[in-house]
Amino acid sequence: xxxxxxxxxxxxxxRVPLYxxxxxxxxxxxxNLLQTxxxxxxxxxxxxxxxxxxxxxxxxxxxxxxLGLIGPNGxxxxxxxxxxxxxxxxxxxxxxxxxxxxxxxxxxxxxRRGLVRTFQSVLPFAGLSALENVEAxxxxxxxxxxxxxADAERILMEMGLGDKLHRAAGTLPFGEERRVGIARAxxxxxxFLLMDExxxxxNDAECRDLKQIVEGISQSLGCGVLFIEHRMSLVFExxxxxQVLQLGRTxxxxxxxxxxxxxxxxxAYLGQEAA
Ligand SMILES: Nc1ncnc2c1ncn2[C@@H]1O[C@H](COP(=O)(O)OP(=O)(O)OP(=O)(O)O)[C@@H](O)[C@H]1O
Ligand SMILES: [Mg+2]
Numbered sequence: 051x052x053x054x055x056x057x058x059x060x061x062x063x064x065r066v067p068l069y070x071x072x073x074x075x076x077x078x079x080x081x082n083l084l085q086t087x088x089x090x091x092x093x094x095x096x097x098x099x100x101x102x103x104x105x106x107x108x109x110x111x112x113x114x115x116x117l118g119l120i121g122p123n124g125x126x127x128x129x130x131x132x133x134x135x136x137x138x139x140x141x142x143x144x145x146x147x148x149x150x151x152x153x154x155x156x157x158x159x160x161x162r163r164g165l166v167r168t169f170q171s172v173l174p175f176a177g178l179s180a181l182e183n184v185e186a187x188x189x190x191x192x193x194x195x196x197x198x199x200a201d202a203e204r205i206l207m208e209m210g211l212g213d214k215l216h217r218a219a220g221t222l223p224f225g226e227e228r229r230v231g232i233a234r235a236x237x238x239x240x241x242f243l244l245m246d247e248x249x250x251x252x253n254d255a256e257c258r259d260l261k262q263i264v265e266g267i268s269q270s271l272g273c274g275v276l277f278i279e280h281r282m283s284l285v286f287e288x289x290x291x292x293q294v295l296q297l298g299r300t301x302x303x304x305x306x307x308x309x310x311x312x313x314x315x316x317x318a319y320l321g322q323e324a325a
Contacts, residue, residue: 088146114274118286131278166242184233232263
């Protein structure tokens with residue numbers, strides 16, 4: 051079992067711990083301590099030359115929570131991730147990690163402090179092996195080569211990719227390549243993981259694996275997950291709380307049942323799908 055006594059479950063014969071040993075301060079800490087920390091977006095507005103992409107949005111994500119962020123194309127979801135990770139400066143408003151205003155932190159400082167994102171696009175290092183890809187994340191947060199390698203091996207094995215360590219990541223089937231992308235994020239030792247459309251292009255079986263992986267990340271690491279996704283069935287299954295954006299504004303926040311039943315959300319986004 052992992053250090054927090056929980057397992058990351060992958061479909062198939064493996065039932066494996068996410069972490070066998072604990073290396074970092076935030077992983078050594080008890081889950082309940084982590085869960086007292088939060089990531090807060092306070093009244094953020096982002097303007098792009100005449101276009102208001104985000105308009106006075108506030109959001110709170112707790113450690114261990116999976117918060118769904120949904121909304122039509124162009125609603126501002128990815129822009130919000132860019133604000134959180136420090137790649138987009140807000141026109142107004144602020145972002146707080148554990149109560150501390152992180153507005154002045156550079157992107158690399160944010161990722162080293164556990165604010166990590168995953169990308170929808172393909173892996174950046176398609177020519178490197180799966181192992182090297184994940185190892186690079188450990189190196190980027192300052193681990194020694196030996197530590198980064200050991201972490202990478204463990205994470206990939208726990209994600210059911212133990213027999214693919216030395217395959218070039220770009221030659222893996224799509225679902226496995228996406229899993230390597232998530233392993234890269236886990237190797238950054240996230241406290242808050244921001245996932246931008248992680249299910250895009252996955253088949254139903256791969257979506258089921260993804261669901262278990264995200265649950266494992268939140269439960270085993272006490273990590274807060276911001277889950278941006280258009281595949282509504284997955285969002286409704288994974289998230290106890292969902293925030294809906296439309297044209298840069300918060301349209302609704304609520305439980306899956308509340309969101310499904312909200313006439314504003316049904317008109318703006320869900321249509322007949324939620325019926
Ligand atoms: N760098 C930029 N410069 C100008 N406009 C931008 C920039 N980035 C995003 N936008 C605009 O801001 C709005 C919000 O875009 P964003 O990518 O955040 O939406 P999204 O909710 O992630 O959409 P999708 O579901 O399609 O990924 C869109 O109108 C987009 O065209
Ligand atoms: Mg987007």
